[in-house]
Amino acid sequence: MAKKLVFVSGKGGVGKTTVVANLGMHLARLGQNVVLLDADIGLNNLDVIMGVESKVVYDILDVLEGRCRLKQALIKSDSCDNLSILASAHFGAGHITAAEMRLIVANLDVLFDYVLIDCPAGIDNGFHRAVSGASEAYVVVNPSISSIRDADKVLSILNTYKLNKMGVIVNRVRADLIMLNESMSVDDITRLLKIIPTGVIPEDDDLNLCSCVGKTAESKETKRAFEILAENILTGSTKMYDCLEKYKSFFKRIKLRKRMV
Amino acid sequence: MRRRKEALKRLQSVLMYDKIQAPSNFCELVKRDLYTALNDYFDMSEKGMDFSIELSRDGKYIITVSAKATRLKNVPMIF
Ligand SMILES: Nc1ncnc2c1ncn2[C@@H]1O[C@H](COP(=O)(O)OP(=O)(O)OP(=O)(O)O)[C@@H](O)[C@H]1O
Ligand SMILES: [Mg+2]
Numbered sequence: 001m002a003k004k005l006v007f008v009s010g011k012g013g014v015g016k017t018t019v020v021a022n023l024g025m026h027l028a029r030l031g032q033n034v035v036l037l038d039a040d041i042g043l044n045n046l047d048v049i050m051g052v053e054s055k056v057v058y059d060i061l062d063v064l065e066g067r068c069r070l071k072q073a074l075i076k077s078d079s080c081d082n083l084s085i086l087a088s089a090h091f092g093a094g095h096i097t098a099a100e101m102r103l104i105v106a107n108l109d110v111l112f113d114y115v116l117i118d119c120p121a122g123i124d125n126g127f128h129r130a131v132s133g134a135s136e137a138y139v140v141v142n143p144s145i146s147s148i149r150d151a152d153k154v155l156s157i158l159n160t161y162k163l164n165k166m167g168v169i170v171n172r173v174r175a176d177l178i179m180l181n182e183s184m185s186v187d188d189i190t191r192l193l194k195i196i197p198t199g200v201i202p203e204d205d206d207l208n209l210c211s212c213v214g215k216t217a218e219s220k221e222t223k224r225a226f227e228i229l230a231e232n233i234l235t236g237s238t239k240m241y242d243c244l245e246k247y248k249s250f251f252k253r254i255k256l257r258k259r260m261v
Numbered sequence: 262m263r264r265r266k267e268a269l270k271r272l273q274s275v276l277m278y279d280k281i282q283a284p285s286n287f288c289e290l291v292k293r294d295l296y297t298a299l300n301d302y303f304d305m306s307e308k309g310m311d312f313s314i315e316l317s318r319d320g321k322y323i324i325t326v327s328a329k330a331t332r333l334k335n336v337p338m339i340f
Contacts, residue, residue, distance in 0.1 A: 145268060145271065145272055145275070148272055148276075149272070149275055149276065149279065152276050152279065153279065156280075159318070178265075180263060181263030181264075181265045181266070182263050182264055182265060183265060184265055184268055184269060184272075185265075188265070188269055192269075192272055192273065192276060
């Protein structure tokens with residue numbers, strides 16, 4: 001039976017799709033058979049971030065409306081054999097029910113080890129549809145007041161679903177600002193949300209560029225952060241990527257301070 | 262002081278009000294009354310007091326008050 005993980009946030013643009021794409025790639029590299037399910041109907045982006053937009057022939061709506069079989073709609077990633085994507089539809093958010101989404105997930109369940117569901121922003125129907133098929137939920141959060149506030153609300157809502165596990169992934173962490181006491185740290189966020197993070201991903205301009213050309217992260221640090229996240233998901237460990245590591249030497253701290261003056 | 266502390270304080274307060282769904286001056290009112298009550302028995306420290314309300318999973322309010330006093334007031338003064 002597959003583990004069915006949904007990635008939610010409440011607030012939009014915090015990096016759910018980016019996390020799904022990169023985590024999926026790392027889980028696949030660890031030998032898992034992974035499928036990424038784009039549940040953001042109408043505002044689908046997972047296909048472009050994974051660089052497979054030109055390969056999309058059928059999408060989730062085609063499967064549900066019987067125009068193709070589920071296996072025909074699955075797209076294999078170019079860079080990893082055991083990573084597939086089920087694209088979302090360009091329209092029809094109102095046509096797909098939570099029961100239908102559960103049906104799709106149940107069918108993917110027997111084919112894969114991991115089903116990663118990319119949830120739309122917000123907490124309305126799209127959220128319910130995406131979460132209702134999942135067995136675990138992860139809230140992606142940025143170190144900003146609005147994102148943390150929304151994450152707190154979403155965590156409360158998730159408590160009303162039957163989930164085996166809930167976690168938080170802190171994305172876009174700015175170690176330089178934390179060192180200067182200008183940004184909330186991962187510890188601060190953990191204490192506020194009262195939940196141990198499953199992953200910590202640094203802010204990385206290159207990751208944004210990689211997404212633009214349909215690739216997953218290439219910088220050493222971000223790859224390491226996703227590797228640790230994948231390991232935590234796979235084994236249940238709670239290892240944390242230490243984004244402050246590079247500023248721990250005395251000279252690097254001095255350099256950082258000089259840069260900020 | 263850097264902005265992290267200020268941001269943390271605001272967030273704590275925002276999250277608390279989101280949960281307890283009370284008007285935004287609710288805590289200030291309770292805090293003021295508690296301070297007045299405690300001040301009858303203690304010489305309260307300048308730093309004042311911390312007051313927070315949380316909502317537990319079973320829907321109960323968890324009220325935490327932490328206050329510092331420099332000394333107890335004289336018993337004859339109290340009674
Ligand atoms: N760690 C990061 N460092 C730098 N940029 C990032 C990081 N994570 C995400 N981004 C960028 O943030 C933007 C939004 O990311 P993404 O589309 O993954 O968010 P989302 O939560 O899926 O958005 P939506 O709610 O609209 O679905 C993208 O431009 C992405 O490249
Ligand atoms: Mg998205």
